[in-house]
Amino acid sequence: xxxxxxxxxxxxxxxxxxxxxxxxxxxxxxxxxxxxxxxxxxxxxxxxxxxxxxxxxxxxxxxxxxxxxxxxxxxxxxxxxxxxxxxxxxxxxxxxxxxxxxxxxxxxxxxxxxxxxxxxxxxxxxxxxxxxxxxxxxxxxxxxxxxxxxxxxxxxxxxxxxxxxxxxxxxxxxxxxxxxxxxxxxxxxxxxxxxxxxxxxxxxxxxxxxxxxxxxxxxxxx
Numbered sequence: 001x002x003x004x005x006x007x008x009x010x011x012x013x014x015x016x017x018x019x020x021x022x023x024x025x026x027x028x029x030x031x032x033x034x035x036x037x038x039x040x041x042x043x044x045x046x047x048x049x050x051x052x053x054x055x056x057x058x059x060x061x062x063x064x065x066x067x068x069x070x071x072x073x074x075x076x077x078x079x080x081x082x083x084x085x086x087x088x089x090x091x092x093x094x095x096x097x098x099x100x101x102x103x104x105x106x107x108x109x110x111x112x113x114x115x116x117x118x119x120x121x122x123x124x125x126x127x128x129x130x131x132x133x134x135x136x137x138x139x140x141x142x143x144x145x146x147x148x149x150x151x152x153x154x155x156x157x158x159x160x161x162x163x164x165x166x167x168x169x170x171x172x173x174x175x176x177x178x179x180x181x182x183x184x185x186x187x188x189x190x191x192x193x194x195x196x197x198x199x200x201x202x203x204x205x206x207x208x209x210x211x212x213x214x215x216x217x218x219x220x221x222x
Contacts, residue, residue: 002222003030009077013040048132051150056085076100096167107158
């Protein structure tokens, strides 16, 4: 039995991982799909002060409150920033990491610094009237909610590196409609003996478009 903590990308809540979580539970595992502060079912908590540190604390607090010591942290897109920060804070509670078409930051990097101008335009075009949120893109699921802009701009601060974690997988979505900001990262990790890499015939929303392939990757960490 394995414990999976599933962290969605920007604008998305726990609902994006819930079908996968149900599959994992049916197979006898524990699964915690998360809605980060200010997003999804916790959108009422969105304020200008919500940032990357807030979201890292969401994951760390879950691990500590549930006394989890064998977590496989799964992060989609922006969620890669969050699981990296959480694993760095409490490495003794983390068994493995799965990045799903996600950022894999080093100390001092941010979502903003790791994406292309195309994605930066998305973030800023959606700031809306309040100036501290980024609006969901028009083609997103209607459940998507505004995302705290500060979390996309804040750099992560890390005390160690990912070499501490023996189990690391990267799932690359090979069918972005525009050039993927993750291609160079995927190619670099594919050359590293420390990583298991997987390319799937999917757009960025791997959970929806390649759920079986993603499930198989997660189970390989069981």
